[in-house]
Amino acid sequence: MRIAIAEDDALLREGLTHLLRAEGMDVIAAVDNAEDLLTAIAADTPDVAVVDVRMPPTFRDEGLRAAVEARRRWPGLAVLVLSAHVEESYATDLLADGTGGVGYLLKERVGKVADFLDALHRVAAGGTAMDPEVVAQLLVRRRADDPLQALTPREREVLELMAEGHSNTTIGGMLVVSDGAVHKHIGNIFAKLGLPSTDAGHRRVLAVLAYLKA
Amino acid sequence: MTEPAVARPKVRAWKFLAFTALVGFAALFLFVGLFLSVVFVVTLPLLPRIVRRIARLAAAERQRLGRYLATPIPSPPAVEGDFAKVMTSSHTHRDIRWLALQGSVGMVVGSLALASLTGVLQNLVVAVVWPAFPGITTTLEMRMTSWGDSGLAVLTAAGYAALGLLLVPPLARWYSRVSAARLAPPKATLVERLAEVTATRAAALEAHGAELRRIERNLHDGTQNRLVAVVMHLGMVERALKRDPAVALPMVLTAQNAATDALAELREVVRAIYPPVLADRGLSGAVASLVSHCAIPCTLDEQPMPRLPAAVEAAAYFVVAEALTNAVKHSGAERITVSLRTEGENIVVEVTDDGHGGADEAQGSGLVGIRRRIAAFDGRTSLVSPLGGPTVLRVDIPAGP
Numbered sequence: 001m002r003i004a005i006a007e008d009d010a011l012l013r014e015g016l017t018h019l020l021r022a023e024g025m026d027v028i029a030a031v032d033n034a035e036d037l038l039t040a041i042a043a044d045t046p047d048v049a050v051v052d053v054r055m056p057p058t059f060r061d062e063g064l065r066a067a068v069e070a071r072r073r074w075p076g077l078a079v080l081v082l083s084a085h086v087e088e089s090y091a092t093d094l095l096a097d098g099t100g101g102v103g104y105l106l107k108e109r110v111g112k113v114a115d116f117l118d119a120l121h122r123v124a125a126g127g128t129a130m131d132p133e134v135v136a137q138l139l140v141r142r143r144a145d146d147p148l149q150a151l152t153p154r155e156r157e158v159l160e161l162m163a164e165g166h167s168n169t170t171i172g173g174m175l176v177v178s179d180g181a182v183h184k185h186i187g188n189i190f191a192k193l194g195l196p197s198t199d200a201g202h203r204r205v206l207a208v209l210a211y212l213k214a
Numbered sequence: 215m216t217e218p219a220v221a222r223p224k225v226r227a228w229k230f231l232a233f234t235a236l237v238g239f240a241a242l243f244l245f246v247g248l249f250l251s252v253v254f255v256v257t258l259p260l261l262p263r264i265v266r267r268i269a270r271l272a273a274a275e276r277q278r279l280g281r282y283l284a285t286p287i288p289s290p291p292a293v294e295g296d297f298a299k300v301m302t303s304s305h306t307h308r309d310i311r312w313l314a315l316q317g318s319v320g321m322v323v324g325s326l327a328l329a330s331l332t333g334v335l336q337n338l339v340v341a342v343v344w345p346a347f348p349g350i351t352t353t354l355e356m357r358m359t360s361w362g363d364s365g366l367a368v369l370t371a372a373g374y375a376a377l378g379l380l381l382v383p384p385l386a387r388w389y390s391r392v393s394a395a396r397l398a399p400p401k402a403t404l405v406e407r408l409a410e411v412t413a414t415r416a417a418a419l420e421a422h423g424a425e426l427r428r429i430e431r432n433l434h435d436g437t438q439n440r441l442v443a444v445v446m447h448l449g450m451v452e453r454a455l456k457r458d459p460a461v462a463l464p465m466v467l468t469a470q471n472a473a474t475d476a477l478a479e480l481r482e483v484v485r486a487i488y489p490p491v492l493a494d495r496g497l498s499g500a501v502a503s504l505v506s507h508c509a510i511p512c513t514l515d516e517q518p519m520p521r522l523p524a525a526v527e528a529a530a531y532f533v534v535a536e537a538l539t540n541a542v543k544h545s546g547a548e549r550i551t552v553s554l555r556t557e558g559e560n561i562v563v564e565v566t567d568d569g570h571g572g573a574d575e576a577q578g579s580g581l582v583g584i585r586r587r588i589a590a591f592d593g594r595t596s597l598v599s600p601l602g603g604p605t606v607l608r609v610d611i612p613a614g615p
Contacts, residue, residue, distance in 0.1 A: 053494075060494040085481050085490045089503040108477045111470055137507060146509075213506070 001124055004029040004046040006037035006063060007082070008055045016050065016110065023117060032056070034066035041070055045077065048124045052107075053083040053090070064090055071097060078123045082107045088137040088213075091130060095209065100202030103129035103165075118170070128165030128205040135163040138212035150192045158185040163208045224379060227386035228327050230282050234316075234389060235324025237275055242317035244268055248310070262297050265306060272309045272397060275316070279394050282386075286558065290399035305399065312396040323389045330378025337371035411592070418590030432483050440476035444469045488528055497527045498554060501534050505552055509542045510567070516554040522561065522613055529587055529611060530554070530563050536580045537565035537607045545569025545605055560593070560610045571603035584609070 078101035119129035344358035447469035547569030
């Protein structure tokens with residue numbers, strides 16, 4: 001997999017490059033600002049761009065804006081945005097174009113290397129990787145009469161994992177249940193929330209996230 | 215050719231006085247109403263309604279005078295609490311004193327403007343139509359018998375016009391100032407102001423100190439300990455790798471988990487000091503984010519706003535966050551509106567919900583916290599929450615230098 005990295009902290013940039021190379025990835029560019037990232041992508045389009053949110057010159061959300069801009073210029077480009085804090089509204093910005101290949105994770109998730117690589121592969125394949133904290137922000141402060149209250153604890157877990165962008169197989173693996181059981185849970189969830197059942201993949205994530213945001 | 219330029223301020227002054235007469239009439243009416251409702255004891259229940267009308271009339275007059283003088287007249291702060299508080303408030307007393315002025319002097323002065331115009335019109339009409347109405351007189355009781363008298367009637371009209379032109383502008387100027395002085399809230403004496411500033415400054419220092427202690431405790435007891443654990447486990451890993459690499463794995467995982475916990479705690483601390491989204495997107499972006507994940511349908515009504523001092527933005531942000539949390543927890547509202555705007559030198563944050571009202575400041579510490587936070591900026595907090603709603607929390611913060 002060919003990867004471009006934009007991260008302004010030198011130690012983290014080198015560390016990430018090192019980590020990805022050690023896992024057999026091809027890091028084709030590692031830059032420290034948003035503008036250089038766009039130049040690097042223009043020169044040699046990667047499979048995934050891994051982008052930090054806060055970068056020079058203003059240290060606000062230029063990484064996020066660069067990611068949105070890159071996806072506008074190169075439709076289908078997968079981006080994985082990393083940040084020291086996650087904000088649900090930023091996820092909304094990233095998902096706004098409705099196409100897959102989007103990830104938004106806390107930086108420290110890199111430490112769980114296997115999970116991080118899984119997210120990277122998912123995003124590169126056109127899927128979604130939402131940080132559990134984004135999903136938690138969406139689940140917090142629900143009203144008392146919310147249909148989510150009707151979900152069993154297990155169904156709620158499945159819903160959270162779906163919102164993070166995991167496939168049925170992965171969800172089954174994480175909760176140690178069979179594929180069939182996951183399938184049944186998902187059927188129940190969609191019925192209880194009154195959502196039309198959607199096939200797996202990015203559209204399902206969007207449907208679930210849209211429901212949680214409403 | 216300069217005539218229109220000269221005429222316009224005169225027309226304005228005349229219009230101002232004519233409306234002053236109308237407002238004076240309304241004031242007289244309310245004043246009599248106020249008097250009667252107190253005299254006939256049985257009518258006392260009407261009193262709150264009359265007092266509210268008076269406050270409304272004064273508020274409308276403040277607007278009108280502000281426009282006429284081209285300097286906004288500050289409104290007194292809204293009186294909070296029950297009717298007894300409203301009745302004993304010095305602002306209500308000031309309104310009533312203004313009402314007496316407006317109903318007497320205001321009405322007479324305003325009537326002069328009206329009289330000058332009616333004098334001109336009446337005499338001109340009489341000068342033309344006298345043959346059809348035998349016995350008709352001018353305003354000066356002069357009986358009309360010939361066209362020569364017509365000339366005198368026109369002269370009388372001209373006299374009224376001259377009187378109006380001469381008297382109206384200075385009268386308008388004089389009365390607008392007198393009325394404005396009565397309507398504006400009294401300027402706090404320097405001593406009172408100093409006492410207020412000293413008190414809020416002490417409260418601000420206290421709040422700031424408590425905040426620092428809280429942050430210190432979180433970092434010291436939480437994050438620092440986690441990082442110590444990370445370093446300790448890495449040390450154990452170092453030793454283990456030399457002796458028996460197989461036992462290193464669980465230690466690495468423990469270190470990793472401890473570091474992850476430290477980061478999570480650090481994020482919480484940072485969010486409580488200065489939310490990163492505020493730094494990234496400013497007040498309106500950060501509030502939009504709060505509004506978008508509020509559990510109750512919530513709309514944001516905002517004016518474009520300049521970037522403000524970080525402390526002011528943070529204070530406004532925490533007010534909205536706290537108000538939304540309160541509304542979701544206690545109000546039973548179906549809809550919330552958050553309004554962000556600037557009014558003069560202040561930024562105004564207003565959170566309105568259509569819940570069941572009856573929010574009591576004494577019961578929730580959140581509101582007390584908001585009030586203290588805002589007072590530290592020399593700002594003002596007001597909560598209006600009648601039983602049955604709606605609840606309106608309004609905060610005015612001076613936008614800094």
